Amino acid sequence: xxxxxxxxxxxxxxxxxxxxxxxxxxxxxxxxxxxxxxxxxxxxxxxxxxxxxxxxxxxxxxxxxxxxxxxxxxxxxxxxxxxxxxxxxxxxxxxxxxxxxxxxxxxxxxxxxxxxxxxxxxxxxxxxxxxxxxxxxxxxxxxxxxxxxxxxxxxxxxxxxxxxxxxxxxxxxxxxxxxxxxxxxxxxxxxxxxxxxxxxxxxxxxxxxxxxxxxxxxxxxxxxxxxxxxxxxxxxxxxxxxxxxxxxxxxxxxxxxxxxxxxxxxxxxxxxxxxxxxxxxxxxxxxxxxxxxxxxxxxxxxxxxxxxxxxxxxxxxxxxxxxxxxxxxxxxxxxxxx
Amino acid sequence: xxxxxxxxxxxxxxxxxxxxxxxxxxxxxxxxxxxxxxxxxxxxxxxxxxxxxxxxxxxxxxxxxxxxxxxxxxxxxxxxxxxxxxxxxxxxxxxxxxxxxxxxxxxxxxxxxxxxxxxxxxxxxxxxxxxxxxxxxxxxxxxxxxxxxxxxxxxxxxxxxxxxxxxxxxxxxxxxxxxxxxxxxxxxxxxxxxxxxxxxxxxxxxxxxxxxxxxxxxxxxxxxxxxxxxxxxxxxxxxxxxxxxxxxxxxxxxxxxxxxxxxxxxxxxxxxxxxxxxxxxxxxxxxxxxxxxxxxxxxxxxxxxxxxxxxxxxxxxxxxxxxxxxxxxxxxxxxxxxxxxxxxxxxxx
Numbered sequence: 275x276x277x278x279x280x281x282x283x284x285x286x287x288x289x290x291x292x293x294x295x296x297x298x299x300x301x302x303x304x305x306x307x308x309x310x311x312x313x314x315x316x317x318x319x320x321x322x323x324x325x326x327x328x329x330x331x332x333x334x335x336x337x338x339x340x341x342x343x344x345x346x347x348x349x350x351x352x353x354x355x356x357x358x359x360x361x362x363x364x365x366x367x368x369x370x371x372x373x374x375x376x377x378x379x380x381x382x383x384x385x386x387x388x389x390x391x392x393x394x395x396x397x398x399x400x401x402x403x404x405x406x407x408x409x410x411x412x413x414x415x416x417x418x419x420x421x422x423x424x425x426x427x428x429x430x431x432x433x434x435x436x437x438x439x440x441x442x443x444x445x446x447x448x449x450x451x452x453x454x455x456x457x458x459x460x461x462x463x464x465x466x467x468x469x470x471x472x473x474x475x476x477x478x479x480x481x482x483x484x485x486x487x488x489x490x491x492x493x494x495x496x497x498x499x500x501x502x503x504x505x506x507x508x509x510x511x512x513x514x515x516x517x518x519x520x521x522x523x524x525x526x527x528x529x530x531x532x533x534x535x536x537x538x539x540x541x542x543x544x545x546x547x548x549x550x551x552x553x554x555x556x557x558x559x560x561x562x563x564x565x566x567x568x569x570x571x572x573x574x575x576x577x578x579x580x581x582x583x584x585x586x587x588x589x590x591x592x593x594x595x596x597x598x599x600x601x602x603x604x605x606x607x608x609x610x611x612x
Numbered sequence: 613x614x615x616x617x618x619x620x621x622x623x624x625x626x627x628x629x630x631x632x633x634x635x636x637x638x639x640x641x642x643x644x645x646x647x648x649x650x651x652x653x654x655x656x657x658x659x660x661x662x663x664x665x666x667x668x669x670x671x672x673x674x675x676x677x678x679x680x681x682x683x684x685x686x687x688x689x690x691x692x693x694x695x696x697x698x699x700x701x702x703x704x705x706x707x708x709x710x711x712x713x714x715x716x717x718x719x720x721x722x723x724x725x726x727x728x729x730x731x732x733x734x735x736x737x738x739x740x741x742x743x744x745x746x747x748x749x750x751x752x753x754x755x756x757x758x759x760x761x762x763x764x765x766x767x768x769x770x771x772x773x774x775x776x777x778x779x780x781x782x783x784x785x786x787x788x789x790x791x792x793x794x795x796x797x798x799x800x801x802x803x804x805x806x807x808x809x810x811x812x813x814x815x816x817x818x819x820x821x822x823x824x825x826x827x828x829x830x831x832x833x834x835x836x837x838x839x840x841x842x843x844x845x846x847x848x849x850x851x852x853x854x855x856x857x858x859x860x861x862x863x864x865x866x867x868x869x870x871x872x873x874x875x876x877x878x879x880x881x882x883x884x885x886x887x888x889x890x891x892x893x894x895x896x897x898x899x900x901x902x903x904x905x906x907x908x909x910x911x912x913x914x915x916x917x918x919x920x921x922x923x924x925x926x927x928x929x930x931x932x933x934x935x936x937x938x939x940x941x942x943x944x945x946x947x948x949x950x951x952x953x954x955x956x957x958x959x960x961x
Contacts, residue, residue, distance in 0.1 A: 514730035517689055518743050518795065519719030521712075532734045 440500025
């Protein structure tokens with residue numbers, strides 16, 4: 275079994291290893307160690323070394339260490355993060371209240387008109403209206419509105435935080451080098467994994483728990499594309515701005531942001547789609563909306579419930595994508611249709 | 613020439629690299645561009661540039677790609693910081709300007725026209741033209757009026773509310789020039805301003821620039837790689853090669869006395885009859901009989917003289933300016949002037 279007992283014997287560390295070990299186990303270990311052959315030789319991993327010498331920690335001790343460490347800093351993190359993220363809870367609660375307590379006959383026309391206003395397209399308006407009526411007809415309207423409310427709040431916060439961060443990254447190569455790995459990690463880390471520390475930090479009933487999870491996941495594209503958009507602004511145009519004495523602020527607001535706007539808007543579109551993806555998973559941590567119906571379908575093996583809720587999510591995705599793309603096209607049009 | 617020096621570049625060095633300043637002495641002691649790159653990993657951009665640009669004149673800086681001409685013009689408004697040397701504008705060292713003073717100088721005292729136009733694509737033509745006024749805080753009406761005035765002067769009336777990419781290249785560059793003129797600056801920097809245009813439009817733009825210059829008497833610094841363009845525009849010609857000035861002076865003088873093989877090779881490609889002027893080839897008067905000589909102006913080029921007499925080789929001419937007789941020449945002198953001059957050190961190649 276333990277191929278490495280001999281190693282500790284040779285190194286003269288046996289006494290140190292066995293300081294708090296029972297004698298019976300010691301003799302067994304020695305016996306087995308003598309029989310080990312080269313074909314069964316294990317890699318000297320933490321667990322295998324632990325078998326040979328109980329002073330070496332196991333891998334589980336290592337992961338438990340992370341847990342203990344996190345638990346140790348948890349009170350401090352909570353005191354800082356709790357008040358800091360409280361507005362997120364309020365915003366989510368407020369939006370959920372607004373979207374679910376406004377009567378359908380007021381909210382549906384209002385949302386339709388808003389979409390028409392921003393996209394200047396009656397076709398998009400008709401699409402929104404027909405999808406909303408579908409939700410109403412199949413009794414998924416309330417859940418869809420809850421999902422929509424969460425997406426709206428999270429997207430707004432992603433833009434408010436992500437765009438300035440992207441601009442800062444575009445101005446400093448050092449900041450870009452520092453933030454890029456964080457963004458890579460947020461994007462590739464399995465979404466369930468960063469739900470875990472959030473569960474440790476906040477009460478499961480608090481909306482900010484899923485709010486933070488969604489924002490962390492969905493903020494990446496808007497940061498990346500803002501950075502990219504500003505870096506891709508024609509250097510000749512920037513030089514002209516400098517040659518005519520524009521200061522940094524005027525250069526940013528008058529030249530860089532307007533010219534990067536199509537790219538930034540593409541990032542916003544991606545952020546919206548990723549919030550939708552995450553809001554479904556976040557139903558695991560009490561996020562209301564269509565995701566809860568999917569979860570119900572999985573938990574109780576109700577194929578139909580899960581399937582129809584999934585279909586409603588697809589409709590919502592199409593709706594959000596078309597509306598944000600149409601708004602993006604309009605930004606593009608005012609820039610360079612000419 | 614009693615004209616005042618407007619912009620003066622003195623002992624300017626630019627060395628690109630992490631620590632250019634410490635390498636200036638090496639270059640001053642004669643290290644070449646190639647050695648500097650090999651041994652120290654620094655690129656020599658400009659070395660020991662001394663040029664005086666006079667008020668109301670067009671100074672043309674000419675050189676091939678990589679000769680440092682675009683780097684040099686960007687030093688004049690400090691889009692690029694020099695490694696060593698002085699740049700004086702009206703006697704004031706612009707290297708001492710900091711922060712807002714520097715921005716103010718760029719906005720009010722030097723305006724720039726770019727090779728690739730560099731207009732703001734999200735703004736209308738009029739908004740582009742009025743850029744310097746807008747930055748300076750002028751009212752909307754004032755901006756609009758000034759933009760309309762200069763756009764009309766440049767033949768773009770009616771395009772004020774168009775966007776730059778609705779316009780052709782030549783028209784876009786007119787907007788670029790209008791933007792520079794709207795700034796009311798005394799110095800205009802033109803960085804290969806006409807190089808991206810096709811030959812006919814380019815020639816029209818050169819005429820336009822000369823016409824504007826007759827009215828406005830700006831101090832113009834013009835960058836080009838095209839000798840014909842340089843000779844057409846220049847009052848003072850500076851030829852750059854590998855970051856240093858190989859010859860500068862009056863264009864006619866440079867053509868007739870190229871100082872080195874590099875310039876000579878440039879000069880052999882040009883249409884000498886069109887570039888050389890009568891005053892450059894005339895011989896001094898010594899009481900000859902000028903009875904049959906035809907009067908020509910000192911600024912006429914030889915091509916127009918040949919055309920005037922339909923190529924008749926028996927004619928002779930007297931050069932006049934402001935009613936005074938300055939000199940004379942005949943057709944033989946014209947033919948002799950067509951022969952390219954060699955630099956003093958004969959090039960065996």
